[in-house]
Amino acid sequence: MKTHHPLLLLTAVAASVLSGCGGGSHNPPPSDGSAPPVGTTPLTCDDTLKTNFKPDANTSVVAVKAFKKGDALILNGSPTAATPKASNDVCMVKLNVGPGNPGPEGAPSTSPGIGIEVWLPAKTAWNARVHALGGGGWQGGPAGSAATIASTAAADVAGTEGAVSSTTDTGHASVAGGSFAMNPDGTINKALWTDFASRGIHEQAVKTKALATAYYGSAPKYSYWDGGSTGGRQGLNLAQNNPTDFDGIVANFPAINWSRFITGELYPQIVFQQDLAGVALTRDQQDQVSNTAIAACDVVGGQHLGYILDPSSCTYDPTTDPAVLCTSDGGTNGTSSCVTKVQATAVNKIWYGMTADGSVPAPATDNGWTEASSSTLLGAGTHRWYGQTRGTSLYGASFAAFGLDGLTSPNGPFSIASDQVALELQNPRLGGSTFLNATGNGQSLWRQLSYLQLSDAYDRGVALQSSFGNINTDNPDLSAFKNRGGKMLTWHGLADELIMPQGTVNYYNSVVEKMGGLTAAQDFYRLYLVPGAGHGTPNGTANPAAQVPFFTPTQFYDALTAWVEKGTVPDAMTLQSLGSATPKTRPICVYPKKITYTAGDAGTAASYTCS
Numbered sequence: 001m002k003t004h005h006p007l008l009l010l011t012a013v014a015a016s017v018l019s020g021c022g023g024g025s026h027n028p029p030p031s032d033g034s035a036p037p038v039g040t041t042p043l044t045c046d047d048t049l050k051t052n053f054k055p056d057a058n059t060s061v062v063a064v065k066a067f068k069k070g071d072a073l074i075l076n077g078s079p080t081a082a083t084p085k086a087s088n089d090v091c092m093v094k095l096n097v098g099p100g101n102p103g104p105e106g107a108p109s110t111s112p113g114i115g116i117e118v119w120l121p122a123k124t125a126w127n128a129r130v131h132a133l134g135g136g137g138w139q140g141g142p143a144g145s146a147a148t149i150a151s152t153a154a155a156d157v158a159g160t161e162g163a164v165s166s167t168t169d170t171g172h173a174s175v176a177g178g179s180f181a182m183n184p185d186g187t188i189n190k191a192l193w194t195d196f197a198s199r200g201i202h203e204q205a206v207k208t209k210a211l212a213t214a215y216y217g218s219a220p221k222y223s224y225w226d227g228g229s230t231g232g233r234q235g236l237n238l239a240q241n242n243p244t245d246f247d248g249i250v251a252n253f254p255a256i257n258w259s260r261f262i263t264g265e266l267y268p269q270i271v272f273q274q275d276l277a278g279v280a281l282t283r284d285q286q287d288q289v290s291n292t293a294i295a296a297c298d299v300v301g302g303q304h305l306g307y308i309l310d311p312s313s314c315t316y317d318p319t320t321d322p323a324v325l326c327t328s329d330g331g332t333n334g335t336s337s338c339v340t341k342v343q344a345t346a347v348n349k350i351w352y353g354m355t356a357d358g359s360v361p362a363p364a365t366d367n368g369w370t371e372a373s374s375s376t377l378l379g380a381g382t383h384r385w386y387g388q389t390r391g392t393s394l395y396g397a398s399f400a401a402f403g404l405d406g407l408t409s410p411n412g413p414f415s416i417a418s419d420q421v422a423l424e425l426q427n428p429r430l431g432g433s434t435f436l437n438a439t440g441n442g443q444s445l446w447r448q449l450s451y452l453q454l455s456d457a458y459d460r461g462v463a464l465q466s467s468f469g470n471i472n473t474d475n476p477d478l479s480a481f482k483n484r485g486g487k488m489l490t491w492h493g494l495a496d497e498l499i500m501p502q503g504t505v506n507y508y509n510s511v512v513e514k515m516g517g518l519t520a521a522q523d524f525y526r527l528y529l530v531p532g533a534g535h536g537t538p539n540g541t542a543n544p545a546a547q548v549p550f551f552t553p554t555q556f557y558d559a560l561t562a563w564v565e566k567g568t569v570p571d572a573m574t575l576q577s578l579g580s581a582t583p584k585t586r587p588i589c590v591y592p593k594k595i596t597y598t599a600g601d602a603g604t605a606a607s608y609t610c611s
Contacts, residue, residue: 045091087159108179115144119158134231171195178419197469228252259461264385290542307532353387372502493533495540549575
């Protein structure tokens, strides 16, 4: 299983940021999750499968292709040296599940249905598992296209692990970001919001299991969901709304509370517009302040770790630190990366998170973590959502390598955030240049929003949940998933550049309260917080030299399968830094336990306990 590898996760983010498509027609009730009976005609990996696999009237087979070990994973054109190759014999099947959404040809909101791509190992190699993969961002893409392979990650799972794997485009395939979620007349596309929020992944689960049953002649023994970011939200959505779809779920750094945190992702750019006359801090300025925060809060056992072990306890305040303040503002920093007091306050606002009026308390009073430890959902008062943690790369240094903009990029906003606000206020011109609609394309009018107007967009996003397919996925009642014997694991990096870990902590606390206490919740669902880790990557901090202990490629998924299949309850896990001759090791603890230093080398797991 390679989906936990940081490069693949970040590549998924890079691809999904540019995806989109949708519309507004009636969707039928989703399938009930049961696999249809095995047909009398054995399925083979060729075009006969197009007529021999008919699980229901809405589903059609778009393409079938067999790949031998070593074949280039490409459907059309000529492979290059960089084209991935099949690790073993596999069969790819592309499905379309209607009805989709009718509309003008080429419009982002026009869709033939939900595209699903399934990868089947050779019949003699199947391990009787389904290992379905989640997506990132708006997802979308070519899962339903007969011309392009959507996921070499799913092909790799099928080839190396021997499990049936699958992905979905969640009902849209354009590259116009969130444009799919708005109809050509500017109204909300309820049909494709529902496909994106929940129906697409449920159909992925149902059809993957049905195809596996028909292809191998027996039903899967175990079915697993595995995703991060949007894929993490999808995992929680499945547990909340379709609890029988999967035996085990990995739901990492989940994009739950979608409209809340995505709206909050635009807040840093509004701070730049409102407080700094539209001039963002340079990357050097952001790195200077963030790395100074790390140095102020990373000392363990007399040693600097290079990242912050517990950002909830860090109250570093750049407005009072002469080392980062410009000499013109009474500081001692005469370099181009110095910050003025107004800029330092702007950073404090970004760290604290979105407020209705642009206010920010003194970090010593509230560093942005105060409400996270409760089960009460943030947003009813002035503080609308959490901010990035101190020490995190605010502009997303690891994303820059892929040509993507993080939340505080001098190039402008994270496009999903401006798209979401355009959808909430039903004004496509608020979006960036990639937001396309017949009533007007994106003109980046988000720049004109005040703090109060952004706060109104936040409220609109919450109020529109029924139209948005209940995208927030914030229901803490997981009793049906627990009662069917399901198990779920989540990890979230404490230096996540995009999805604030405080939101995941707050949601987990609400699950604990709803499910009858910590013991009852941990009986089926466990959360891990990973210091220094970013949005699926080992290092989300502003310090490129940080040696952050991280997962091996299959470590977390293996813990889940052992829990489901062997009853091995996961406890503290030991992580190891990558790419070093002398790696650092560190435990991560089952929340709410924290990593506690005892004695010895701060770079060795044996020097810590969970308490």
